[in-house]
Amino acid sequence: MSERSPMSPLVLLILPAFVLPLGRLDGILIAWWQSPPALAALTAALGALCCARLRPRAPIAEVIWLLPGVVIGACLPSTLLDQGVALSDGLGLWIFVAGLLALLWHVMKRLTECPGRLPHLVVPALFGIMLVYLWEIGIRGFAVPAVLLPPPDAIIAALTTETANLTDDFIQTVVKAVLRGYLWGCAAGFAVAILADRAPFLARGLLPFGNLISAIPVVGIAPIMVMWFGFDWPSKAAVVVVMTFFPMLVNTLAGLATSEAIQLDLMRSYAAGYWRTLVMLRLPNALPFIFNGLKINSTLALIGAIVAEFFGTPVVGMGFRISTEVARMNLPIVWATIVVAGITGSAIYGGLSWLERAVTAWHPSYRGR
Numbered sequence: 185m186s187e188r189s190p191m192s193p194l195v196l197l198i199l200p201a202f203v204l205p206l207g208r209l210d211g212i213l214i215a216w217w218q219s220p221p222a223l224a225a226l227t228a229a230l231g232a233l234c235c236a237r238l239r240p241r242a243p244i245a246e247v248i249w250l251l252p253g254v255v256i257g258a259c260l261p262s263t264l265l266d267q268g269v270a271l272s273d274g275l276g277l278w279i280f281v282a283g284l285l286a287l288l289w290h291v292m293k294r295l296t297e298c299p300g301r302l303p304h305l306v307v308p309a310l311f312g313i314m315l316v317y318l319w320e321i322g323i324r325g326f327a328v329p330a331v332l333l334p335p336p337d338a339i340i341a342a343l344t345t346e347t348a349n350l351t352d353d354f355i356q357t358v359v360k361a362v363l364r365g366y367l368w369g370c371a372a373g374f375a376v377a378i379l380a381d382r383a384p385f386l387a388r389g390l391l392p393f394g395n396l397i398s399a400i401p402v403v404g405i406a407p408i409m410v411m412w413f414g415f416d417w418p419s420k421a422a423v424v425v426v427m428t429f430f431p432m433l434v435n436t437l438a439g440l441a442t443s444e445a446i447q448l449d450l451m452r453s454y455a456a457g458y459w460r461t462l463v464m465l466r467l468p469n470a471l472p473f474i475f476n477g478l479k480i481n482s483t484l485a486l487i488g489a490i491v492a493e494f495f496g497t498p499v500v501g502m503g504f505r506i507s508t509e510v511a512r513m514n515l516p517i518v519w520a521t522i523v524v525a526g527i528t529g530s531a532i533y534g535g536l537s538w539l540e541r542a543v544t545a546w547h548p549s550y551r552g553r
Contacts, residue, residue, distance in 0.1 A: 243294040244303075250291050257284050261321045281321065288314055334516045339523060342516035349505065350524055357489050357502040358528055360417040365424025366485040370478060372425065373432025380433070381440050382458070391437075394430035402427065406492040415496045423492040428481040435477030439470025475540040482532045486525060 261277060292310055295303040316336050322328070323335040330338060343350065380387035406423050413419035443466045451461045493503025502521050509517040 243297040246294050247291050247298070250287060250294075254284055254287050254291065258317060261325065265321075265324050285314065285318075331513050331515055334519055338516040339519045342520040343523065346517055346520060349500075350520060352500050353502045353505050353521065354524060354528070356417060356498070356500045357420070357493065358486070361420035361489040361492075361501075362424060362485045364417075365421035365489065366428055366481060368421070369425040369428030369485070370432045370481055373429045373477070374436050374474070376429075377433045377436035377440070378462075380437060381462075387437060390433065394433060397426065398430050402488050402491045403495075406488075406495045409492065410496045416498060420489045420492045420497070420501075423488045424485045427484045427488040431480050431484065432474075432477040435473045435480070436470060439473025440466050442473070443469050471544045472540070475536060475544070479533055479536050479540075482536060483529055486529045486532075490525065 257280070261281060264277070288310065292307050295307050295310075320336045323333060376386075376390065380390060402423060405426055406419075409419040409422040409426075413422050440462075447465055447469075448461065451465055456464070490501075490503040490506070493501040494507050497504045502525055505521045506518050509515070509521075
């Protein structure tokens with residue numbers, strides 16, 4: 185016997201839209217029955233809702249019935265906006281949108297109950313799509329000026345029309361400055377951490393100095409580096425080195441100190457010296473801390489390079505593009521640059537997380553997850 189899913193509050197969020205106006209077109213109220221897209225959206229959403237209530241409560245079955253109706257219903261606001269309907273005057277439409285969001289929320293909740301990894305990967309994607317959808321509909325529906333916040337479709341258009349400039353900016357900022365400064369800074373921090381572990385007085389002298397340097401904002405370091413190394417990418421790479429050196433140093437030292445006394449005694453019983461103990465015991469135990477430093481530096485490096493480009497750079501680079509286009513009030517390109525920077529930072533962080541999981545799968549910190 186089939187069980188019904190308790191979704192009555194979701195129905196109550198959609199039904200009032202039948203008697204409330206959509207919006208105004210040239211001063212004339214547009215009702216649901218006067219708009220074919222509205223009727224199609226309502227039919228799809230309510231049809232999916234009713235079918236889901238008659239299906240078994242298996243999560244994946246309910247998702248299969250609900251999700252297409254939510255997708256079709258979500259097309260209504262965009263269609264009406266293209267027809268010139270002022271959505272800011274349509275209370276019924278916003279109640280309908282609230283109902284669709286409640287349905288999507290229910291879909292995501294049911295997806296988390298499904299077995300396997302794929303549903304759990306789909307939930308973050310649906311949540312992100314929901315936020316972008318609200319952004320688009322809210323900006324266009326309330327006619328927010330583009331200089332305050334452009335809609336996502338304008339940002340996507342800027343990504344397609346300014347591909348050449350954004351590619352050059354990516355190469356200048358990420359490939360030339362961020363990657364080189366990141367590798368130099370992390371490698372130097374790791375090497376000095378090994379030396380400081382071997383000579384404890386070096387750690388006692390460097391750590392207070394590192395805390396002092398870390399407290400200096402990047403806007404104070406960047407102009408000095410530009411004066412020392414010029415306006416091209418070396419000055420930005422130098423800023424990245426300064427920002428990534430001490431987090432790597434501190435995390436590596438903390439990781440090297442995690443080996444337990446009984447483990448060190450075991451290595452001494454095997455007549456292992458300092459370097460063999462370091463390679464076979466202490467560095468493997470420190471890997472989670474080392475990767476933690478690498479992941480922290482992946483975000484610091486990108487931020488440091490972009491901010492450093494505000495203080496002098498050739499006519500290319502993400503920081504140069506942001507500062508120039510803001511002055512021109514060309515916000516879609518600014519947001520397109522931010523999107524590229526965000527995707528780049530997330531990709532680097534995600535790649536490091538994947539590598540960490542692959543390299544340290546044996547570590548207790550991962551076995552317990």
